[in-house]
Amino acid sequence: MHDHDELERVGMLLPARHRARWSLFTDWCIGVGATPIPADRETLIGFVRANPAALSTQRERLAAVRAAHMHAQVPVPAKADARAVRGGGGHEWPSSEAAQVVAALPSAGWPSGLFGRRDALLLVLSKAAGMSYGQIERLQRSQVRVVNSTLQVQVGQVWIQVPANDDPRMCPAAVFLRWARLLAYVDRWPSTAAVAAALAKAQPMTAQSQESYAALPQVVRDGPLVVPIDRWGGLGMGRWRQSARARWGLSATAIGEIVAAHLSGNGGRHVGSGWDGLPRMPELEDEPDSPPVSTLSDVDPAVGWHARARAQEQLANVRETLNDVEREAEALAARIAAILADDNE
Template sequence: MYVTTPGGGDGSLRLAARDRHVWALFTDWCAATDQPPIPATPHHLARFLHDNPAAPATQRRRVSVINTAHRRQGHPAPGTDEAIRRALNATRGAQLRRVSAVVAKRLPQIPIAGWPAGLFGRRDGLILALAAAGVGFEQIARLRRRDITATGDHSAPLLLSVGRERIDLPESPEIPMVSIYLEWTEVLGFLDQNHGTRTIARHFEAGRDLAGFDTAYRTDYRPLLTPINRWGHTPLAPAPLTARSVAAITHAHLSGKAPAHTLPPRRSRPDTAPDMHSIDGNRDLDTHYYERGTQARRSAHQDLTDVTDLLDDIEDRADQLLAELASILDDVT
């Protein structure tokens, strides 16, 4: 059975009869504290839960009802805030605290300068910070540039949009979320204004600052995090990281096995040009040259058949990495 009950704002909302007392308790508390029930902020919801203690299951039920009421009136659900989720789930809170502690130790070791290590470091630092904040790998992989906004005030949290939900990503001395985010958006802004990897490589190699290139992406639907190849090139057509790649990057840093990301050695060029031989039109070819050529191609074809097995082995190793990571970051997703 559903009943219509005041929504605390314009319009009304329909709640199941068993949820009426929860909503009534919340609206009474809001009236007593001179706060509107809709929209309620995560801070106000946390105060409500503190002022009305109950068993964890009861508190989770209350948050679920309040979230439902907000969604039905087109407002962000305050109960999706990470701080509230941790408070209601002791296991999740303990796991994320452990992850945050490891991330806080790893972040100072990740370079944000030098080429191409600084490019990788800025992207990976944001991935680690988001994972420590409780954002799942699938969510991280799906993030678009417009999904995160910063006020410019380093004491204010980042605001993350996932679907219709709004999540605060708080700043802390151990994990300076805003600074980490801006370091990566400086890269994105620079690449938007200066096409070509060589230009940004020169900036990193010279130790130049990228400050001022960060841009607000309020309507930009391009992926926030993209692949980077070993030479520091990002895709010409915007392409997001996969959830598996996000998990592998996180695992590598948390386990202390992240690659150094140094450029492969350049091939040395001979000082002198090779001797040029003129074509001898009167030279006779070996009578067995054709058989040797077809045999070489047959051998090459046989060698290339192992490539599929090699790729399968790489995928199996990636699956193994993901499984190991699950044991470290259980419930993060």
């Protein structure tokens, strides 16, 4: 956008402290032939390098640019690290430490591929899109999309854009699509065993792999984008937030711990089976001198009848016990809901 009147109109919507910085940015863009709004991350980096200043000043300038995009209701460019780019060092996403970690995370195999796909997306959202851990916790599946190989994430009323990369292992859009397709698969086949079988057969990603940017299936049920994973590979549904009337995903604290662990080289390696270079589950072999396996014809039916009779006697009161537990759980849930309602008033 080079319409001077429109750029001035946007500037007048800004707080007074941002107007001079916004004017500096638009003048520089027009001078070098760049688009001031919507600006991309490369434009922000070029602006910072071409206009040396103290770190605090550069951060205030970038904040003014992002505020102008929000007022104009256009996609906000992904955050540029003023500390990294102001000296011209070239701190691009593909050469960043986080991108290298993402490229090394497994996308296939069980359960390593499951954790690898989710954790790669956490790093992309945090380090490439510049989102806070709290924003990632609240992020819903319907708030992320891929348009022309560009990852777009909705934060509030604006969309943050994260450009694509040629390496499919670390390309932000490709990383998101691998996790989103897995969630779509779970929508259709809500079975941990089915997910395990699919990931165990999947091929690992390499720098030469061809990533499909085809449209995702329609979301069957909206919900948190990043969710907790238990030790058996089961996907959680997130935690219900009464104030938001929605489910939030993996907690901000857990997200921070996972990101920090990967960046420090201490990210978990979940051993399992599949095409990820990790050890496969050992196959047990019979010892040469082991006794032969019994067949059904070797089993005395009376043993089974007696076992069934004992089980029925021992479990006779289970139904009533479970009913008592269910009633207690409902009463506890009602008390918790009442407490939350009182807190919100």
